[in-house]
Each structure stands twice: as structure tokens, then as C-alpha cells.
Amino acid sequence: MDEIRALDSEVLAISIDAPEQSRKLAVKKRLSFSLLSDPEAQVIELFGLRHPGANPMGEADIARPATFILDREGNIVWKIIPDNWRIRIRPQTLIDQLGLIE
Amino acid sequence: MLPSMSLKNKKSAVSVTPLSIRRRNHSVWLGPLIVFLGAVSYFIYFAQFPVLRDFPWINFPVVFLGCWVNLIAIKRAFGRSDLYRGKLMAVLSMAFSILLTSLFAGYVGYISYQLPAPTETTRGLSIAPEFVLSDQNGQEVGLSDFRGKKLIITFYRGHW
Numbered sequence: 001m002d003e004i005r006a007l008d009s010e011v012l013a014i015s016i017d018a019p020e021q022s023r024k025l026a027v028k029k030r031l032s033f034s035l036l037s038d039p040e041a042q043v044i045e046l047f048g049l050r051h052p053g054a055n056p057m058g059e060a061d062i063a064r065p066a067t068f069i070l071d072r073e074g075n076i077v078w079k080i081i082p083d084n085w086r087i088r089i090r091p092q093t094l095i096d097q098l099g100l101i102e
Numbered sequence: 103m104l105p106s107m108s109l110k111n112k113k114s115a116v117s118v119t120p121l122s123i124r125r126r127n128h129s130v131w132l133g134p135l136i137v138f139l140g141a142v143s144y145f146i147y148f149a150q151f152p153v154l155r156d157f158p159w160i161n162f163p164v165v166f167l168g169c170w171v172n173l174i175a176i177k178r179a180f181g182r183s184d185l186y187r188g189k190l191m192a193v194l195s196m197a198f199s200i201l202l203t204s205l206f207a208g209y210v211g212y213i214s215y216q217l218p219a220p221t222e223t224t225r226g227l228s229i230a231p232e233f234v235l236s237d238q239n240g241q242e243v244g245l246s247d248f249r250g251k252k253l254i255i256t257f258y259r260g261h262w
Contacts, residue, residue, distance in 0.1 A: 009252035012243065014235065015260030022238035025261070034243050036235035043233040048223025049257050063257040064217045066224060070253040074230050074245065081224055085259060086149075086214035087156050094254055101252050 001032050004091075007098045014038050016060045038063075069094065071101050127179055127186040130195050133172025137199040140164030141206040158210060165203050172199045230255065 004011060011033035017025070022035035038044055041060040051064040067089050069078040078097045080089055144161040148154040154161070172195055178185070179192035230253075234244040245253075 004254070007252060009254060010248055011254045011256070012248075013256050013258055015258045017260040019236050019238050019240050021261060026238045034237040036237055036243055038235055043231075043235060044257060046223075046231045046233065047227065047257065048221035048225075051218055051259075054259075062259050065256075065258055066220075067254065067256040068227070068230065070230050070248075070255065072250050072252060074249060074253075076227050076230055079224075079227070081220040083217060084215045085217060086210065088152065089256075090152055098252050098254070 003095050004098065007095065009098045010034075012036055014043060014063065016041055016044070016055070016058070016062055067094070069097050069101070077101060124187040125185055127175055127188050127192065129171045129175035129178065130188050130191050133168050133170075133175050134195045134198045134202070136168030136171055137165050137202050138168075140168055141202055144206070158206075161206070162210075165206055169199050169203055172196050 001011070013033065014036045015022070016039050017035070017037060018039060019035075019037045022037055025031070026035055036043075039060060041050055041063070044050055044061070044063040047066070047068075049063045049066050050061040052061050054064075055062045064081075065085055065088075066079065066081045068076050071077050082089070140161050140163075143164075144154075144158050148158065148160055153159065172192075175188075175192045176196055179187075179189045183189065230245060232245050234242055237243045
């Protein structure tokens with residue numbers, strides 16, 4: 001995370017979890033970035049990332065995993081939409097991509 | 103009397119070892135135990151290491167080791183039933199090991215791929231849509247707060 005901040009970059013993580021639940025996760029995993037709560041999956045919908053039917057417990061569909069990198073003007077310059085929820089993007093890949101942006 | 107007694111002794115010598123003194127077939131419980139630990143330890147421990155998460159380099163060998171031990175249990179129970187007890191248990195434990203191995207391999211190789219295809223919306227995005235959401239401390243965070251900075255936005259499934 002320090003490496004990412006050194007590149008003048010921030011991280012936002014979005015899920016349908018309630019802020020209370022995200023706080024527990026942030027404390028437990030000592031996360032220093034923002035975990036944003038999108039309980040009705042509205043922003044998830046804006047990004048076209050709803051995973052219909054994957055949440056049998058609640059009303060809102062959960063997000064399928066995806067990661068975007070934005071430049072300083074808010075343009076999406078890089079994205080990854082994995083086909084497997086088990087395999088996660090490596091932080092180093094993101095750091096490399098951030099390094100490519102002015 | 104003597105000849106008939108010696109005949110009786112001979113007969114008992116060829117009969118199988120009584121059940122009570124046949125050896126315990128430890129691989130019967132060891133096999134499924136190894137399979138179980140091999141599968142469960144992926145989720146509770148090894149998945150935190152990216153290399154071992156992407157492909158279960160440790161968990162797959164452990165699970166298969168468990169199946170192999172279970173195969174030994176089957177061989178002992180059926181091949182050397184004079185020495186080992188527990189045919190039924192050997193079959194049941196083998197069934198358990200095969201089931202759990204299939205579930206684990208199925209999760210890794212198939213179930214975790216069950217994601218919707220990337221939508222046109224996602225693929226077509228070139229400018230991030232504006233949004234304001236609450237963070238873990240109840241603070242409102244908007245995309246525009248980060249204008250002038252580079253930003254990683256990641257969507258995750260969460261714990262609901």
C-alpha cells in the first residue's frame with residue numbers, strides 16, 4: 001500500500017457489504033484504504049458488474065470481481081475482469097501499471 | 103484320542119486369524135483424514151499465499167497422498183483380509199476420500215469459474231462513472247475526491 005501511495009495513487013474497494021462489516025474486515029486485515037459499501041449494488045450496476053443470483057441470502061446481487069485503474073482525469077486506462085473468483089490480481093501487477101501512468 | 107486332537111489342532115492352524123486379534127488397518131482413517139486436511143487447509147491457510155492460491159501446489163499433492171493412503175487401506179482390507187480387519191470401513195473411507203477430492207478439484211477447476219461473462223457496459227467503460235458511497239467509517243467517499251490522483255478501483259464479492 002505504501003508503494004501505491006508513493007506513486008500518488010489511492011485504492012477504493014467496493015462491495016455490497018455494510019460499512020460495519022467492512023470496518024471489521026479493515027481492522028482484522030489492517031487495511032489502510034477505503035472499503036466502500038454499495039448495499040443496493042447501484043455502483044456495481046453502473047460498472048456492469050452485477051453477478052445475478054450469486055447472493056441467495058440478501059436482496060442485492062454481489063459484484064463479480066473486476067479491477068480498474070484510473071488516471072488523474074478519471075479515465076479508465078487499464079482494467080481486468082477475471083474469469084475466476086479464486087485467482088486474484090497481484091499487487092505488483094497494479095503497481096507496474098500505475099507506474100506507466102504520468 | 104490323540105490322533106483326533108492333533109487333527110483338531112491342524113484345522114485351527116489353517117483357519118483365519120480371529121477378528122479380535124487381526125491388526126487394525128490404520129490407513130482406513132489416515133487416508134480420509136489426510137484428504138480432509140488437504141482440502142480444508144487450502145481455504146483456511148494456503149489460499150492467503152498467491153502462488154498456492156492460484157494453483158493448489160501444496161493442497162493437491164496432499165489430497166492425492168490421502169487417496170493413495172486410502173488405496174493402501176483397500177488393498178490391505180481385501181488383499182490381506184487374514185491380517186487386517188475392516189472391509190466395510192475401507193470402502194466407506196475410500197468413498198469419502200474420492201467424494202472430497204472431486205469436490206475440491208471441482209471447486210478449483212470448475213466452480214470458481216462460474217462468473218458471468220464481462221458485460222458490454224464493463225468492456226465499454228472508458229471514463230469511470232461518478233459515484234458517492236459510504237466507507238467503513240461511515241464517511242462519504244466520492245470519485246471526484248480523487249481527481250488529480252491515480253486510482254485503483256476494485257470490486258470484490260464481499261462477505262454479505
